[in-house]
Amino acid sequence: MIYLTDITKTYRMGSMDICALCGVSLTVGPGELIAVMGPSGSGKSTLMNVIGCLDRPTSGSFRFEDREVGSMNDDELAHLRNAKIGFVFQSFNLLPRFSALKNVELPLVYSGVPARDRRQRAIPVLERVGLGDRVDHRPSELSGGQQQRVAIARALVNGPPILLADEPTGNLDSRSGKEILDMIIELNERGMTVMIVTHDQGVAARCRRVITLMDGRIEGDRVQ
């Protein structure tokens, strides 16, 4: 469902062009569970941003479900992010002023779901991640693990086919980290395509496919 062909992403730094991605080709099929590994600066996050339609590649072709993403305008990219992709970030990225419920409802706001239907759709998702009794809590009133579960609920609420997780356990203690990882893997087992950026060998060990990046290139791509 995702086809990257010879993707490059370069940044200008002074008079030098630095490539964060230097010719990456990659195919991701539906239902895959992929760990993306590599040292800092190897281009993991840039790859995730490109696949997540947050960033446009400098060159190369990126096809998402038979559509060329490179030719889309900003609004179409926004729609893709809204309907097709769920993001989970290392730092949760919840809106601090909003309750857990409001945070989960947010993607529905941008897909035009009427206010009365949003709650009905958001509550079951929150219950599914085990926060049915915390819907009115603000992020600051929740533990790190709970915040990440709100973030996962937010990523799931629009029913996207793919979940992108950028170091989802990086800010969590090992117990909550394991819970979050279990939850993500369970989502994959139910058919969702999942890509996890991680430093953690333990996380990678639980993924069928591990892609290793080095200096903007794919160095290893193995299925275990």
Place this chain on the structure above:
Amino acid sequence: MNFGETFRVAFEAILSNKVRSGLTMLGVIIGVLAVILLVSIGEGARVYIERELTGLGTNLLVITPGKTSTSGGFHPPSAGTVRKLTYDDALAIKRRAWLVSDAVPIVFGTGRIKYQNRGRDTSIIGTSPEFERVRNLFVEVGSFVTQADVDSHARVVVIGRTVKDELFGAENPLGKPVMLSDARYRVVGVMRKKGVSLGWNIDDVVFIPVTSGQELFDTDGLFEILASTPRAEDTDRAIAQIKEILIKRHAHKEDFTILTQAAMLETMNTILGVLTAVLGGIAGISLVVGGIGIMNIMLVSVRERTREIGIRKAIGARNKDIMAQFMVEAMTLSAAGGMIGIILGVGISLLIPVFVTVLPTSVSLWSIALAFFFSVAVGVFFGVYPARKAALQDPIQALRYE
């Protein structure tokens, strides 16, 4: 994202920082308040003067010596080179202009009136009996100047209420001798109390026969002639008649000016219209300053919420959703400020005449509508730049922003 949703989000953002929002709104509140207040003061002055001018008596024509512009306006009394208007001119108008019901000669000056050891500087008007009727000023006790007084150059004086109170107190002034400049006069009447009109105290004045006035001021000319027509629609024809008569009497020269009440009103309206516009414009500047305050705070707000913008974009907000969110926020701030400003402005405008009686105000609907429209427009204008800045944020950089 629909409008109601956008509005709700904007409202929550405003309420989440009440002090800052309040101070930002204060700029707009003061701007709108100033616009409404100053415009209502200007309008109040206009309405007041219009009412006073109309109160002078209906269908009044003022004939003054010297030719000035035909569009009307005020000008100094005659210069030496033009022929003066005379008492005979007034008589001729009255006799021969059949559309003119009255032609009242006026001489005007100031002088000192003395009774026993008390004196007062006052205005002296020399006139004829018709003055009462033409100017709607009536005698209360005694009698006004009579035609016989005018014909005989009688040394009689009718005093205004203020003069009576100052010189005579509770004493009955009728028949009492007074000194007017250096001549001896006898009081024959006291005017009814009228009060201040157009900044002039009509009660602080004395009336004498026009002929005696000419002697007193040592002149054979008149300050002006007041003429009146019974019907407003005859005004133009009456003016033509007066012109014809006077031109014939003045060696075929039009060396006088006829002002109609309408022309005077128009002149005053023009002056006060400009005044109101200038006041409103000055107040408008403070509204613009309020708008800059909104822009400033919106820029701060966009910066503070960079991460929020990144998050919203990551989960599917389009640029225009972000733009709308900040635009509505800026407009809500300015519109709410405008609304409060209108309430305060109207309130204070209505209270001013209660406490400061010399300052009439008139709240006009157009100034309210204009002030509100401008406050919203200010929000739009000064909201666009910050909102665009927010909308065009790069989502990745916005997400990284700490």
